[in-house]
Amino acid sequence: MPGSTLLHIDGVEKRFGGFVAVDGLSLEVKAGEFFALLGPSGCGKTTLLRMLAGFETPDCGRILLDGTDIAGVLPHRRPVNMMFQSYALFPHLNVSDNIAFGLKRAGMARDEIATRVAEMIALGRLEGLERRKPNQLSGGQQQRVALARALALRPRLLLLDEPLGALDKKLRDSTQRELMDLQRRLGTSFIIVTHDQDEAMTMADRIGVMNHGRLVQVATPRQLYEQPASRWVAEFVGDVNIFEGRIERREDQRLVIACHNTGAIVAAAPRQSLAGEAVCVAIRPEKMKLSRQGPAEAAIQAGAINRLEGTVSNLGYLGDISSYGIALDAGATLRVSVTNTARVDVDDFRPGERVVVWFEPDDCVVLDP
Amino acid sequence: MSTRQLFTRPARRAAIAPYLWMVLFFLLPFAFVAKIALSQSALAQPPYLPTFDLTAGWEALKAAAATLSLDNFRLIFSDELYANSYLRSLLVAATSTTLLLLLGYPVAYAIARLPERWQPIAMVLVIIPFWTSFLIRVYAWINILQHDGLLNQVLMALHVISAPLVWLSTDSAMYIGIIYSYLPFMILPLYASLAKLQPSLLEAAQDLGASPAKSFWLVTFPLSLPGVGAGVLLCFIPIVGEFVIPDLLAGSGDMMIGQTLWLEFFANKDWPLAAAIAVMLLGILLVPLLVYEHIQRRQLEGKQ
Amino acid sequence: MAGRAQPGLSRFNVTALALGLGFLYLPIVILVIYSFNASRLVTVWGGWSLRWYVEFFNDQAMLAASWMSLRVAAASATAATVLGTLAAIALSRGARFKGRTLFSGMLYAPLVMPEVITGLSLLLLFVAINVERGFWTVTVAHTTLTMCFVTVVVQSRLNSLDRSLEEAAMDLGCSPVRAFLSASLPLIAPSIAAGWMLAFTLSLDDLVIASFTTGPGSATLPIRIYSEIRLGVKPEVNAICTLFIGLITLLIVSASLASKISSARGDNAARA
Numbered sequence: 001m002p003g004s005t006l007l008h009i010d011g012v013e014k015r016f017g018g019f020v021a022v023d024g025l026s027l028e029v030k031a032g033e034f035f036a037l038l039g040p041s042g043c044g045k046t047t048l049l050r051m052l053a054g055f056e057t058p059d060c061g062r063i064l065l066d067g068t069d070i071a072g073v074l075p076h077r078r079p080v081n082m083m084f085q086s087y088a089l090f091p092h093l094n095v096s097d098n099i100a101f102g103l104k105r106a107g108m109a110r111d112e113i114a115t116r117v118a119e120m121i122a123l124g125r126l127e128g129l130e131r132r133k134p135n136q137l138s139g140g141q142q143q144r145v146a147l148a149r150a151l152a153l154r155p156r157l158l159l160l161d162e163p164l165g166a167l168d169k170k171l172r173d174s175t176q177r178e179l180m181d182l183q184r185r186l187g188t189s190f191i192i193v194t195h196d197q198d199e200a201m202t203m204a205d206r207i208g209v210m211n212h213g214r215l216v217q218v219a220t221p222r223q224l225y226e227q228p229a230s231r232w233v234a235e236f237v238g239d240v241n242i243f244e245g246r247i248e249r250r251e252d253q254r255l256v257i258a259c260h261n262t263g264a265i266v267a268a269a270p271r272q273s274l275a276g277e278a279v280c281v282a283i284r285p286e287k288m289k290l291s292r293q294g295p296a297e298a299a300i301q302a303g304a305i306n307r308l309e310g311t312v313s314n315l316g317y318l319g320d321i322s323s324y325g326i327a328l329d330a331g332a333t334l335r336v337s338v339t340n341t342a343r344v345d346v347d348d349f350r351p352g353e354r355v356v357v358w359f360e361p362d363d364c365v366v367l368d369p
Numbered sequence: 370m371s372t373r374q375l376f377t378r379p380a381r382r383a384a385i386a387p388y389l390w391m392v393l394f395f396l397l398p399f400a401f402v403a404k405i406a407l408s409q410s411a412l413a414q415p416p417y418l419p420t421f422d423l424t425a426g427w428e429a430l431k432a433a434a435a436t437l438s439l440d441n442f443r444l445i446f447s448d449e450l451y452a453n454s455y456l457r458s459l460l461v462a463a464t465s466t467t468l469l470l471l472l473g474y475p476v477a478y479a480i481a482r483l484p485e486r487w488q489p490i491a492m493v494l495v496i497i498p499f500w501t502s503f504l505i506r507v508y509a510w511i512n513i514l515q516h517d518g519l520l521n522q523v524l525m526a527l528h529v530i531s532a533p534l535v536w537l538s539t540d541s542a543m544y545i546g547i548i549y550s551y552l553p554f555m556i557l558p559l560y561a562s563l564a565k566l567q568p569s570l571l572e573a574a575q576d577l578g579a580s581p582a583k584s585f586w587l588v589t590f591p592l593s594l595p596g597v598g599a600g601v602l603l604c605f606i607p608i609v610g611e612f613v614i615p616d617l618l619a620g621s622g623d624m625m626i627g628q629t630l631w632l633e634f635f636a637n638k639d640w641p642l643a644a645a646i647a648v649m650l651l652g653i654l655l656v657p658l659l660v661y662e663h664i665q666r667r668q669l670e671g672k673q
Numbered sequence: 674m675a676g677r678a679q680p681g682l683s684r685f686n687v688t689a690l691a692l693g694l695g696f697l698y699l700p701i702v703i704l705v706i707y708s709f710n711a712s713r714l715v716t717v718w719g720g721w722s723l724r725w726y727v728e729f730f731n732d733q734a735m736l737a738a739s740w741m742s743l744r745v746a747a748a749s750a751t752a753a754t755v756l757g758t759l760a761a762i763a764l765s766r767g768a769r770f771k772g773r774t775l776f777s778g779m780l781y782a783p784l785v786m787p788e789v790i791t792g793l794s795l796l797l798l799f800v801a802i803n804v805e806r807g808f809w810t811v812t813v814a815h816t817t818l819t820m821c822f823v824t825v826v827v828q829s830r831l832n833s834l835d836r837s838l839e840e841a842a843m844d845l846g847c848s849p850v851r852a853f854l855s856a857s858l859p860l861i862a863p864s865i866a867a868g869w870m871l872a873f874t875l876s877l878d879d880l881v882i883a884s885f886t887t888g889p890g891s892a893t894l895p896i897r898i899y900s901e902i903r904l905g906v907k908p909e910v911n912a913i914c915t916l917f918i919g920l921i922t923l924l925i926v927s928a929s930l931a932s933k934i935s936s937a938r939g940d941n942a943a944r945a
Contacts, residue, residue, distance in 0.1 A: 055840055074375070075843040076852075088841035092859040101855075105846030153845065375849040376839070377768045384763030384776060387756040387820065391779040394817040398794035401801050415800045476693035479686035491690070493925070498697045500871075500921050502878040504895050505914040508902050509700035512707060515906060517714075519703060552697065603785060610787020612881055617902065627789045634793065635884075644797065647790050658782060666777070 006031040006189050007052070007157060012061030012071075014047055014213075021047040023213035024061070029157075034183050034190045036204035038197055040236070044213040045193045049159050052191065053082040065156065076105070081155040085162040087146035089134040095145050096121070096130040102153045116152055123182070124148035140171050147179075151186070160192040164199060176202050197237055201225070209233055225284075229272075231367045234282040241288075241334040243281045244369055247274075254304065254361060257281055261331035266304040267364035280369045285337040287363035290324060290349065294356035307358045312349045324349060326357055399651075406644035407437040417641050441645035451629065451646065455653065458626040461615075462608040465547045469604050470597065472548065473555035477596075478589075480556070481563035492560060499553035507546050507617050514542050514618070543619035547608060554607075555600040562596025563589070606654055626650055701918060708911035725912035735897055735913065742877055742894035745808060749815035750872035756816065757823025757872070758865055764824070765831035766853070783821045791818060792885030799886060806888030814886040815879060819872035826871060830864035831857070870924045877917070 007029040014022040022044045029035045037045040050056045052063065054075030063071045070078055081102070089098055099120050103113045121127055124144035134142055143163065150158055163179070164172045180203050183190050194200050200207050201221040208218045217229040228234035231242065245259030250269070257265050257279060265281050289295070295305055310328035321337045328334065336357055349355055411418040419433035445451040480491045498506065513519045514536035521533040536542050566589060574584035612627035619625075624632070626646065634643035682690075708726075712719025729735055760780055767773070783791060795814045799806055834857055842852035880895040887893060892900075894913070901907050 053840075053844060055843075074848075075840070076846045076848055080844075082841070082844045084837045084841055086835055086837050088835065088837040090838060090841070090856055090859075101842070102845030105851075149841075149845070374768070376766045376853065377770075379850050379853075380763050380766035380768075381770050383759040384767060384770070387760035387763070387780075387824075388772070388776055390756055390817070390820070391776070394795065394798070394813060395779050395783060395791075398798040401797040402790075402794045405797055472693070475685070475689035479682065479690040479693075482682055482686055483690075491694075494694055495697065497922065497925055498701060500874050500925055501701065501918050502895065502914070502921075504878070504880050504898055504902075505704070505917060506700070508898070508906075508910065508914060509704040511902060511906055512704055512911070513700055549696070549700065552693070556693075606785040607787055610789050612787075612789050613899075627787060630789050630793065640797070643793060647793050650787065651790060654787070658785065666774075 004031050005029070006033070006066065007191075008062075008064040008067075009048075009052075010062040010064065012048070012051065012058045012063060014044075014051060014056060014058050020213050022051070022058070025210075025213065025215055026061075027208060027215060027218065029189055029191060031156075031189055032187045034180070034203060034205045035192070036200035036207045037191065037193045037210055038200040038207050038237075039195065039210035041195060043210040045210045046161060047213075048210070049082075049161055049191065049193045052157070053080060053159050054078050079153075079155055080157045080159060081150040081153055082159040082161065083146050083150040083163050085165055087134075087142050087166075089142060089145055089149070091134050094131050094133055095126055095137070098134070098145055099149045099152050101149065106153060120148040120152045123151070139167055140175065143167060143175065147182075151188070155188065157189045157191065160190060162194055163192065164194075164196075172199070179203060201237075209236065211236075226365075228282065228365060228367070231280055231282065231369065234365065234367060239285050239335060239337075241283045241285060243283075243332060245279065245281065247277045247279055255279075255366060257366070259332070262308055262328055263330050265306050265364065266361045267366050268362045270366045274366065275368045278369050279366050282365040282367055283334075283359055283363055285323065285335045286321070286339070288334075288336045288357050288359045290326075290336050290338055290355055290357055292349075292353070292355060295358050304361055305358050306361065306364075307356060309354070309356055312351050312353045312355055314351055315349065322348060324355075326355060328357075402644045402647055404437070405641050406441055406648045407439065408641045408644075409436070409438070409440065410639045410641050415640065416638050441642050442649070444642065445645055445649060451626075454624055454626045454629040455649070457623050458609045458611075459653075461543070461547070461611075461625060462605050465544060465551070465608050466601055466605045468544065468548055469551055469555040470601065473552055473559055473600065474597075476552075477556045477559035477563055480560050481566070488564065492557075495553050495556050495560075503550060503613060506550050507614055510542065510546050510549060511537065511617065514545070537618065538620040540619060543615050546614040546618040547611065550614060551604045551608065554603045558599035558603060559593065559596040562593045562599075566592055602657055602660065606657055609654060610650060704911055705915045705918065707908070708915040710908060710911075713908065725908045726916075728909045729912050729916070732909065734892075735894070735909075738892050738894045738897040739913075741808065741891055745811050745815060745883075745893060746873045746876040748808075749812045749819060749876045750869050752812070752816040753820035753823050753872040754865060754869040757820040757868060758827050758861075760820065760824040761827035761831055762853075765828050780821045780824050783818050784825070788879070788881035789885075792882040795882070796885040806886060807891040810886045810888070811883050811891070811893065814882050815872075815876040818879070818882060819875045822871050822875060823865075823868035826868040827861060827864050830861050834860060870927070874921050874924060877921075 005028050007027075009025060009027040009029075012022055012025050013020070025044075025048065037048060039045045047056060051058050051071075054070070054073060054077075058071050061071065062069045065078075065080070070080075090101065093101065096117050099117050100113050103116055108116070121130060124147060126141065126144055126148065129137065129141060129145075134145065137145065143166070147163070150160075160179075164175055167175060176199060179190075192200070192203065201224075204221060206218060206220055207224055208215050209224065210216065211232060217224060217233050219227070219229075224233065224237055228237060234240045235242065243257075243259040243262050243265060245257045245262075245265070248256045248258045248264065250256075253269055255267050255269050257267055259265050259281060267281055294307055294309075308328050308330070310326045310330075312324055313327045313333065314325040316323040319340070321339050323335055323337045326334050326336055334357070405417055408417040408419060410416060419436050476495075480488060480495070483491055511518075516533055516535070516537070518536070520536060521530070524530045525533065570588055570592075571584050574588045575581065579587060609625075610627045611625060612631050615625045616628055616631070630643050630646045630650070633639045633646065709721050709723065710717075710719055711722035711724055760776070763770075764773075764777060764780075792814070795810075795817065796806075799810050804810060838856040838860075839849075839852045842856040843849065847855055878895065879893075880899050883893045884896055884899075887896065894917075898910055898913065901910050
């Protein structure tokens, strides 16, 4: 698993005219790590990646690779390679020549190049396609050529710009697993840029969430989902119900929060400190439970279970789960998702039906509003 | 800094040779045209005075410069022959451009509506005649329009006319020649703007209740205006200065300005007057030229 | 064929297309047919014959003019291709630089400038600097005109290229210049070839500028043809024109094949 620090980004800033694309950003990536930069379009993630590749020079800050500052080094002199979103395969060169392109520039001996190309062909499962031109390949094959070409120089760090963006969903899923296997096998550090959170969650060891040129949270996928650092992250990653309110009183390990349109909610006290009394409570839809009768009395007695009553307003059947929209009597609307564990005799709820929603205090995340 | 900027310095160096070339062989010659337009015609080699002799010293140069005058321009303004020539050129260019637009638009429109794989083939068919010599195209019409040419033969065989008509050396022949030669220049930009038009826009217009004719006027035509503008300028400006077509097809009466210039230069050997005519012509054409340049730049900037 | 519904051609469209293409081709077809006419009278059909072709190949003056035209066209097209490609690179990759507006203005103006002006101004330059007029002056004049066309053709191709190809080349170890040469140049090569052919035919075509800039004894083919047809239709000219059209058609077909290859590559570059 990840060991020593490979890449150290220190206070890097990049402006385009008046627009601040990357705003004093610092980050460390370890050797052998699979790191994802996730964020909405225009958040600066691609600019950051292009600075790592050398296509943009930071206005200030340092980019240390193995302790050497490469911020001003030109792309062709960096031990870093990039897989382009458009793949950027040279249309006039066949698969082998595309893969050999960088090796030739590096002045490698001819037989060595042949060996390395064969190795990369095998790695990308491209056997039999060596003489094809890029336009004679399928999208998935082009993607694998682009990957093989970028890996041929055995870079310390591979940058991937939306590498699966052009593939259809089925192919994307299998390619994700291939990429992960490959990365573990080679031990190369990968930094991937994506706007697709499922992709980032599936593949990455750690994810850096970016917004407005800053990293708003760097965490493992699980931490990111279960312990979002801010309301913005909670809403950006996955579905979430957010209730705004004020802290009414503090019990040990617990907060009682008076929410505007749900009534009081008991939540586990957060580890981080809060800015003030005004807070919001975030609860993931699958953490809530739904039934006609509500929880057993004993359960309510045992702990402070939050219990809300309302009416089903709509439902969406998604196969593995069903997603219910609930209009609470107190005024809030929320989403609850229920896993469809059985195929028949399913107890599903109809629009208009009265239901009870309940959840544990530990499933609530209290954040600054 | 971005790596894209790394390309700019070598790219700018690439400009040096073509830049010098164009300054030397396109810009600089206009200085000579301007100077000679202010000179006097003379029986000499070269046939104008004064000639600046840089070895003769400063005083001689000053004396030579003093003899420069606006006489040629006074002549152009005072002699009706030249004014008529300019007017006829503008009139012929305006008429031909209008006819070209009326004829070229339906063709370009039809090509833009062809199935996509046929469109490039149709465009190559339109362009091929543009690649064959100007002269050949005009000459081909002489074949057809002459007294016992094909047009008269066909018309007589169809009993439309009983005796051969005079076609050659008339304005009709000249207009046919101009339209024939410039039609591809009109169709090309028209097609370029019509082909960019998405069929869904027309479908949307019709879905919203516009008849096909209405949706043409409300959607297609306004969106094709850049092509109309480019086509009009691409035709109008060169036609104003046209020489070959009126010389070979039109009658020997009124002359277009290109012919007048040619005549003064080659027949009358009055180089200064020819140069003055060119300067005036350039002045007249500068307006649409600048408009054209402006449109070109705006399109380029739009693309970036 | 296509998934997208074609708007379809109305009867009006078909008529416009047929008449338009008929108008463009009929005169040329007639000219070609009459070049094989055995009769001396141009309008009387006297059966098929190669008589006028034989006449052309025995006409020393015409042959000399043709040779002059071909040499001028080859030389000026080559120079124009080099200069025009450099200009296109500068305009497409040079961003904004001092004098760029003047530069692009000088390159666009000759596209529409009446030939009498271009021809006259170049002649006056040649006279003023006192060079002997002939092959070289015509070549320089044609280079000036045709390099602008080359610039337009190559520049539009350069602007449509995917810049990430150059970046990929740099990422894989190329210096910027090397990246341009190895990633972009092969893709614009067909456009450069098409530019050369365009320049070649434009030069072969030109009467006006050549008339101004050539000297005594070095007439080009169009100058010869012009002086012939001023006096009326000559069957021999029909034969020359047919040969000319044949040559140019050959060039166009190869040019369009080249650009088809280029755009096939380009489609891929855009899609990939």
